[in-house]
Amino acid sequence: MKQKKCIIIGAGIGGLATSVRLAALGYEVLVLEKNRLPGGKMQQIERDGFRFDTGPSLFTLPHLVTDLLALGSTPSDLTFKFNKLKNVCRYFYDDGTIINVPEKPEDFAREIEIKTGEPAANILNYLKTANDRYQSSADLFIFNPLKNIISSVRNKKPKELKPMLKVKPLRTMHKENQISFRSPQVIQIFDRYATYNGSSPYKASSMLNMISHLEHNEGAFFPEKGMYSIVEAIFHKALSLGVKFQFDTVVNNLISEKNRITKVITGNDELNADVVVSDMDVNMLYRGPAKKLKMPGSVKKPDLSSSAIIFYWGMKQSFPQLDVHNILFSGDYQREFQSIFKDHQLSNDPTVYIFISSKIVKADAPEGKENWFVMINVPPGTEKVNQKWIDQARENIFKKIHRTLKINPREKILCEEIATSKTIERNTGSWKGALYGNNSNSIWSAFLRHQNKSGKYNNLFFTGGSVHPGGGIPLCLASAAIVGKEIEQL
Ligand SMILES: Cc1cc2nc3c(=O)[nH]c(=O)nc-3n(C[C@H](O)[C@H](O)[C@H](O)COP(=O)(O)OP(=O)(O)OC[C@H]3O[C@@H](n4cnc5c(N)ncnc54)[C@H](O)[C@@H]3O)c2cc1C
Known part of the structure; x- marks a missing residue:
């Protein structure tokens, strides 16, 4: 029997997990990814001897990863190890x-x-x-x-x-x-x-x-080699099952005929497949490659989740008063959420999250130094993000750290990289840099999330953090499992 073909748009965690599931079901799988590397929001950067996980840092329900890695008959050439914190x-x-x-x-x-x-x-x-x-x-x-x-x-x-x-x-x-x-x-x-x-x-x-x-x-768990090793483990598993990846490839258009997607158009190719799975943020998908398809109401007027500003700082010393995950709480939490969701402004007293993977993964920083991932939640949107906005955020964070930890971070930073809603939108294709697609600020949010199977096109499916059941690594893996089951039943 002829092997069925699947095209997956995007090599985020949901796309990677779906590729493994479909390859294990016997599909010929091709993943088209606009970036040079897999991972989407789960990336890493290296600078001056420091390594930073750029996105997720908290790892729960690790069995969802190990169950995935156990699928199919071919073992991966990479072992994945993690420990409980x-x-x-x-x-x-x-x-x-x-x-x-x-x-x-x-x-x-x-x-x-x-x-x-x-x-x-x-x-x-x-x-x-x-x-x-x-x-x-x-x-x-x-x-x-x-x-x-x-x-x-x-x-x-x-x-x-x-x-x-x-x-x-x-x-x-x-x-x-x-x-x-x-x-x-x-x-x-x-x-x-x-x-x-x-x-x-x-x-x-x-x-x-x-x-x-x-x-x-x-x-809460942590991988022995840092968060990006989750991506590497699933990517290698996919390769071992024969999944093909085409990087630096932007999907520009989906062509439909009656109730099927008939072509996936990239810069160079017109591709066809029996099934198409999008791991793109749905709010971007319907404003990009799927703009000719009917836009659901929740996408037309999306109520977006928060975005973030993240400073990745190489610090010249280590700080024993800090752990792997640290939260410096705002003195006025209600006001902070009002700034994010009502005023669409930076909070003057933000809750600051400091994540230091080098506390566990010693290779992530030179000896005696630390890699700080310092994040605050900000409103989704790219219009207001400029140098002044970034400087203001950094200043607010400095003040908070100084007030709470009695550390003057300004004097301790050796190098800095920055992520904003603008870079998150550019690098991962997330509409307005929202981290999790639409927010859950209503009792109905769960019911309004985009479904994993198209209601109109019977070979079009959706995975990842912007669709059901939601954002975050465990839910993205759950969405891939749902898509796998739906496609198995075709
Ligand atoms: C700063 C930050 C912190 C986070 N913290 C946590 C955490 O601690 N724990 C947790 O569980 N989750 C966390 N999350 C959320 C988690 O990272 C996401 O929910 C998850 O990684 C999203 O995966 P995804 O499958 O939706 O794909 P995405 O990561 O959104 O990737 C989509 C992929 O599609 C590609 N793409 C887009 N458009 C096209 C196109 N036209 N053609 C081809 N390819 C395209 C993109 O380049 C990208 O690689 C965090 C996210 C961020 C950004």
Whole structure:
């Protein structure tokens, strides 16, 4: 029988994972990628002896990667190793409080009680609820096509919907956290999970409070060779299964006839395939190669997730007071989210995230030095981004670090690279530099996300962080698994 052909547009994590799944199903797979290297938002840069992962830094649900690497009959020539972090994160507050997050929930609860007076039992109850919610809804909401969720909700009798409504999804994350805890510092820790899909805790549904389950109950992990080794492992697995990659290749157009995509047009070629999978940000896809296809409402007027400014600093010394993942909290969290989603401005007192992979991967910085990835959340959009905007962001970060850590970073930086919403849009094709496609600032967001299979073209599929079930490495891998299953059923 003739081998079926698949074209995948984009070698982000979703595109790479889909390529492995389809090759394992026996498809002849060609991945077209506009960049020179695979990874999309998961890139790395090297400068003056420092290596920086440029995008994702937090790694949860590692089995989704190892399950993928175990597919097919051909082993990859690369081994992928990772370890569980003993300390998940270190939180710093303006008043000098420092809270560590040890891997065991009981130890975390004890730390919280000592540092904030919040009873340990409140933390453990909350994490149990997050676990229960995840176990009862993840399969339907994360690992199944969106249409299954919609029909499952539609087909339920009011009585059967009761347990779902017990969660009170109309409450915001913040409201629920306020009800659950007395300490404002603890509320802030759990509110922060809204940023894991670029949303605001003051708007997103309390359903999303289950995100904390992943880090606290399942654990946070880190690859032995850094985040980019996830990309390398999946890329090599794809190569071992015979997937072909064409880099430096921009897809300009999709041609359709009746209910099929008949041609994929690049600068040099007109290609055809039995199935086409887009790993492009959908907001860009419909404004680019698919501009002749009908644009869904959620794409026409997208409510975008946040973007970021990231400074990659090679630091001339190491800082024992910092861990791998560090959060320097804003003194006014509500105001910060208002700046991002309402005022569309930089916050004067941003929450600063400092990620230092060289704490684990010693080769990521010269001896005695550290590689700092310093990020703040900013509004999506490219119009306002100029040198003044970047300088203002850097200044705000300097002030925050100085106030909280008593370090003057200005004197410690050996080299600097910068990412903004403009460079993120240019380098990864994400509309307005939004990190996760559309945000989840409404109870309906999950239902409005773009589906993984086209409703009109029966050989067109969508994977990656801008479609169902959402952004972030685990959800992109879940989207690839859904696409794989849908195509297997064709
Ligand atoms: C700064 C930052 C921090 C993040 N932190 C985390 C984190 O800690 N943990 C986590 O899990 N997630 C995190 N994320 C989110 C995560 O990186 C993304 O959800 C995920 O990598 C997106 O993968 P994707 O499959 O959607 O593809 P993308 O990474 O968006 O890649 C799409 C690919 O398509 C290519 N492409 C676009 N247009 C075309 C075209 N016309 N022709 C050919 N190719 C094209 C692009 O070049 C790109 O390679 C972060 C993201 C960023 C940017």
